[in-house]
Amino acid sequence: MAGESVGLDSLGPQELAEVGKQLEGEINGFIQNALTLQQTAGKFAAAGQSVEYLQGQKKGQPLLLPLTESLYVSGTLESVESVLLEIGTGYFVERDLEGGIDYCRRKVLLVRDKTEQLSQLIKSRQTALAQVNALLEQKVGGQAGQA
Amino acid sequence: MDRANALQRELREEADAFQAIQQDVNKNHNARQQFLQQQNENEMVFKELEISGEEGAVYKLIGPALVRQDALEARANVKKRLEFIASELARLDSQLKALEEKQTRKHNQASMMIKLQQEAQRLQQQAVQTA
Numbered sequence: 001m002a003g004e005s006v007g008l009d010s011l012g013p014q015e016l017a018e019v020g021k022q023l024e025g026e027i028n029g030f031i032q033n034a035l036t037l038q039q040t041a042g043k044f045a046a047a048g049q050s051v052e053y054l055q056g057q058k059k060g061q062p063l064l065l066p067l068t069e070s071l072y073v074s075g076t077l078e079s080v081e082s083v084l085l086e087i088g089t090g091y092f093v094e095r096d097l098e099g100g101i102d103y104c105r106r107k108v109l110l111v112r113d114k115t116e117q118l119s120q121l122i123k124s125r126q127t128a129l130a131q132v133n134a135l136l137e138q139k140v141g142g143q144a145g146q147a
Numbered sequence: 148m149d150r151a152n153a154l155q156r157e158l159r160e161e162a163d164a165f166q167a168i169q170q171d172v173n174k175n176h177n178a179r180q181q182f183l184q185q186q187n188e189n190e191m192v193f194k195e196l197e198i199s200g201e202e203g204a205v206y207k208l209i210g211p212a213l214v215r216q217d218a219l220e221a222r223a224n225v226k227k228r229l230e231f232i233a234s235e236l237a238r239l240d241s242q243l244k245a246l247e248e249k250q251t252r253k254h255n256q257a258s259m260m261i262k263l264q265q266e267a268q269r270l271q272q273q274a275v276q277t278a
Binding site for chain 1: 213
């Protein structure tokens with residue numbers, strides 16, 4: 001990818017337009033990914049808040065569990081000491097509440113970090129796209145002048 | 148004229164071979180992407196398993212059921228999986244290198260043949276003009 005800007009001058013208008021299109025496609029894909037990452041960060045934050053909320057509860061606390069959006073069944077809190085974390089590839093680990101909160105916090109930080117990296121990437125692609133478009137305009141304008 | 152036809156056919160065959168290589172390169176890329184993803188996820192799992200250490204039960208989702216696993220065994224399994232992924236990635240790397248070499252070779256061959264064809268066309272035209 002680094003060699004792209006080196007050869008840009010030697011490309012014809014049609015090829016430049018193609019490169020521009022490709023860049024645009026990439027940028028759109030990345031923006032979609034960034035959105036997904038943001039949603040993921042939100043989910044982890046919400047999960048962390050739920051565990052924090054559990055900290056203030058006592059064992060045997062009655063509650064209503066949602067089976068569907070409008071159907072609830074009654075139950076009681078069986079354990080307020082540990083949570084089961086899904087850590088990927090089908091593995092689950094039992095942790096205490098602090099561990100669960102810590103896990104969610106670390107995940108939020110990780111996802112935010114990746115989002116930041118991705119937005120840098122988007123920015124660099126956008127400058128590349130602007131470069132390509134400027135060069136394209138220059139070339140097309142030059143041709144029109146000659147003709 | 149026969150010579151020109153033969154050249155054209157050869158050129159087409161070369162182009163087909165080149166395309167086949169390109170397809171292989173694409174396949175290689177897809178496989179690599181998948182393995183990289185798996186590597187990422189497994190590394191995350193391994194880190195989490197290390198954090199929880201010996202205490203804290205480990206379960207694995209087998210079908211719809213969560214089955215209790217030995218913590219040490221789970222860690223060993225994930226590690227084995229990571230090793231397998233690393234070896235697969237290394238294999239794909241060497242495969243890609245070989246494919247790329249083949250590709251540049253084919254590319255050089257093709258451009259040489261195009262030159263030959265152009266030369267043949269020029270000679271033909273010359274022959275027609277002089278005749």
